[in-house]
Structure formats: structure tokens, C-alpha cells
Amino acid sequence: PMPTIHGDISFEQVYFEYEKGRAALKGIDLEVSAGQSIALVGHTGSGKSTIINLIGRFYDITGGRITIDGQDIRDVTLSSLRSQIGIVLQDTFIFSGTIRDNIRFGRLNASDLDVEEAARAVDAHDFIMKLPDGYETEVEERGSALSMGQRQLLSFARALLADPRILILDEATASIDTETELKIQEALKVLLQGRTSFIVAHRLSTIRHADQIVVLDHGEIKEMGTHQEL
Numbered sequence: 001p002m003p004t005i006h007g008d009i010s011f012e013q014v015y016f017e018y019e020k021g022r023a024a025l026k027g028i029d030l031e032v033s034a035g036q037s038i039a040l041v042g043h044t045g046s047g048k049s050t051i052i053n054l055i056g057r058f059y060d061i062t063g064g065r066i067t068i069d070g071q072d073i074r075d076v077t078l079s080s081l082r083s084q085i086g087i088v089l090q091d092t093f094i095f096s097g098t099i100r101d102n103i104r105f106g107r108l109n110a111s112d113l114d115v116e117e118a119a120r121a122v123d124a125h126d127f128i129m130k131l132p133d134g135y136e137t138e139v140e141e142r143g144s145a146l147s148m149g150q151r152q153l154l155s156f157a158r159a160l161l162a163d164p165r166i167l168i169l170d171e172a173t174a175s176i177d178t179e180t181e182l183k184i185q186e187a188l189k190v191l192l193q194g195r196t197s198f199i200v201a202h203r204l205s206t207i208r209h210a211d212q213i214v215v216l217d218h219g220e221i222k223e224m225g226t227h228q229e230l
């Protein structure tokens with residue numbers, strides 16, 4: 001198994017194709033130091049989701065290598081690799097159960113207090129306490145009774161509780177009100193703290209806060225740098 005990792009990630013001449021002869025990534029070189037956040041931007045089909053899928057080894061690359069702390073990710077078991085990675089997808093996954101269960105999500109050793117601490121850290125506690133039964137409120141699958149912003153905050157609390165070294169985030173594109181937007185930005189800062197993170201970024205504020213911005217174009221890196229540099 002993979003011991004507790006530091007979180008340096010590198011892509012070295014990574015090539016990938018979903019279908020034979022149609023390259024989705026063409027020679028990606030990327031060095032990310034532990035704790036850094038990378039914003040991936042680029043047109044639809046440029047390869048953003050593909051990059052984040054490859055970190056969790058949801059597909060096998062066709063050339064080059066991806067390493068974590070210098071170790072090729074093909075040399076570790078999938079379960080140990082994925083135990084180090086937290087994934088927050090665009091369409092936040094809510095299952096039917098209580099709010100508390102949704103935050104805890106399989107972390108059976110997390111106490112009620114741990115759950116609440118995570119919720120407080122991302123500023124979800126107040127809205128949860130306003131629900132009919134607080135943390136014991138039952139939500140429906142897909143969380144239809146919750147707003148988009150609330151679902152996002154719940155997914156952040158869940159990720160924070162899981163405490164992965166590497167965080168992958170496909171930012172929601174849906175428009176949310178300014179107040180919630182600010183809350184999410186603050187929560188995101190807390191969540192990214194001390195983790196290597198890859199964010200498919202849609203919001204300018206997220207892009208601005210990233211340590212590095214990678215601009216993809218047709219499966220290649222077109223530009224890379226800080227917000228100031230680009």
C-alpha cells in the first residue's frame with residue numbers, strides 16, 4: 001500500500017486516447033508541488049476532465065507517466081491510490097439519508113463532533129441548523145430540497161472530513177447568488193489549504209486564487225502561469 005503521501009504530482013509526456021487514433025492528451029508535462037492548487041481552464045473538449053480522470057487512474061495512459069511523490073501511479077494498487085484522492089464533482093452526489101450521513105459518507109470512525117466541525121469550517125453549519133431536524137434532517141436522493149450552493153457546501157464538508165492529500169474538483173457551472181458564491185469561495189480556501197488540488201475552474205475568483213493556471217487547447221498545454229503572469 002501507499003504510505004501517507006506528501007502530494008507532489010508530475011505528468012511527464014502524458015499521452016492518452018479514449019479511442020484509437022484520436023488523441024485526447026498530447027504530451028502533457030506538468031509539475032505540481034505538494035499543497036499547490038492548479039486551475040485547469042480551456043474550451044470544451046480541450047482535455048480538462050481527462051487530466052483529472054487520469055490522476056485517479058480511471059483510464060490507462062497510452063504514453064508517458066504520472067507520478068505521485070516520484071512513484072508511478074501504475075505501481076500502486078487502485079485502492080491505495082484512490083484513498084489519497086478526494087473528488088468533488090460538478091453534480092454533487094447526495095444520497096437519501098440524513099445530512100449527517102451525507103457528510104460522513106463512509107467515514108464510520110468520524111464522530112458527530114467531527115462532522116459538525118467539518119460543516120462549521122466550510123460555513124455550512126448555520127444553514128444545516130435551520131433545517132427542520134438539523135443534522136438529522138432526511139434529504140432525498142440528489143438533494144432536491146437543497147439549493148445548488150447548499151449541496152456544494154455539503155460536498156465540501158464531506159471532502160474536508162475525508163481529509164485527502166490530493167483534491168480534485170470539477171467546479172459547478174450553475175449560477176448561484178452572490179452571497180452563496182462568497183461563502184463557497186471562503187469554503188474553498190479552507191478546503192484547499194495544505195492539499196495538492198486540481199480544479200476544473202469556471203469561476204474567475206477560483207482561477208485568481210489558484211497557484212498556477214494551466215490553459216489547455218486540443219489536448220495540449222497552451223499556457224501556464226499565475227493569474228498575474230497570464
Ligand code: ATP
Nearest residue numbers: 018019023024042043044045046047048049050051
Ligand atoms: P468540457 O469543458 O466540455 O468538460 P473538457 O476539457 O473536460 O471539456 P474532456 O472531457 O477532457 O474535455 O475531453 C477531451 C477530448 O476527449 C474531447 O475530444 C472529448 O470528445 C473526448 N472524450 C472525452 N470523454 C470521452 C469518452 N468517454 N470517450 C471518448 N471520447 C471522450
Ligand code: MG
Nearest residue numbers: 048049050200
Ligand atoms: Mg469536462
